[in-house]
Amino acid sequence: MAAAITTRLPGVVLLEPDVHSDDRGFFAETLRESDLEAHGVRDRFVQDNQSRSGYGVLRGMHFQIDPPVAKLVRCARGAIVDVVVDIRRDSPAFGEWEAYRLDDERLRTLYVPAGFAHGFCVVSEIADVVYRQSAYWSTGADRGFSPEDPDVGIEWPVPPGERVLSERDRDARRLVESVADRTL
Numbered sequence: 001m002a003a004a005i006t007t008r009l010p011g012v013v014l015l016e017p018d019v020h021s022d023d024r025g026f027f028a029e030t031l032r033e034s035d036l037e038a039h040g041v042r043d044r045f046v047q048d049n050q051s052r053s054g055y056g057v058l059r060g061m062h063f064q065i066d067p068p069v070a071k072l073v074r075c076a077r078g079a080i081v082d083v084v085v086d087i088r089r090d091s092p093a094f095g096e097w098e099a100y101r102l103d104d105e106r107l108r109t110l111y112v113p114a115g116f117a118h119g120f121c122v123v124s125e126i127a128d129v130v131y132r133q134s135a136y137w138s139t140g141a142d143r144g145f146s147p148e149d150p151d152v153g154i155e156w157p158v159p160p161g162e163r164v165l166s167e168r169d170r171d172a173r174r175l176v177e178s179v180a181d182r183t184l
Contacts, residue, residue, distance in 0.1 A: 002035045002109070009086055009098050013039045013111035028107045030074060041111050043070040045132035050076075053122045053129070056162045060119010060169065061085055061152075062144045068114035070134040078127030079103035080120040081157045083147075087175070088115040095175060097154050102129075117175075119147050121156050121163070146172040 002015040015035060019028040036042075053059065060083065063069070073082055082102050086093040102108050103124070112118045120129060147154060147165070152175055156163065 002029075002032065004039045005108070007098060007100075009084060009093055009096060009116070010091075011113040012084055012098065012116065013041060014100055015039065015109045015111070017107055017109070019105075019107055030107055030109060031072070036072075036111070039111075041070075043134040045070075045072060045134055047133040047136050048130065049133065049137075050128060050130045052077075053127055054164070055122055055125055056158045057164045058119065058121045058147055058156060058158070058169065059166070060144070060147045061117035061149075061154075061172075061175075062119060062142070063087060063117040064135065064138065064141045065143055066141050067135040067138075069137075070114045071110075071112040071118055071131050073102065073110045073112060073118065073120075073129065073131040074107065075102035075104060076128045076130050077104050078122065078124035080122050080124075080127050080129060082110055082120040083118070083154055083156075084110070084112050085117040085152060085154070085175070086115070087117050087178075089179060091115070095152055097152060099155070117145065119154075121158050123157050143178065144169065144172050145175040145178050149174045151176055
């Protein structure tokens, strides 16, 4: 059974599998439904995605509404710092964030529940990130806010001058603006 590592934000689950290594390489069971259920994850996952990015690439902060999406995130190659932000308007933790290192050594899997924005920054030369979603991606439901929003204050591990953002993420609004116009 994968061990659950305590997280600060309610509903977020970080699982660490047993990794069996020898001179041939390693073996790890990276997903077992019964482990997820034992830690309160009941979502059904319907879509798998993979991204490859170089050092300093910052992707996020993304989320989906109608239907909201939960994610299982793992770094299969390299290393990232993965960040979740509570965007549930009625939550006492609204706007709070927490970061986790995900890499190809520990093979941790992060469960990001619906109601949280998700993003990551690559801290290795290259990183492959694989994630499952509980609903299909939809252009009309896809949302985000600036990963550099000063009100949220995420402490990214890569200095601002070395961060590589998409135009979408670079031009994204602040979280408070998303709340004000009800896009959350």
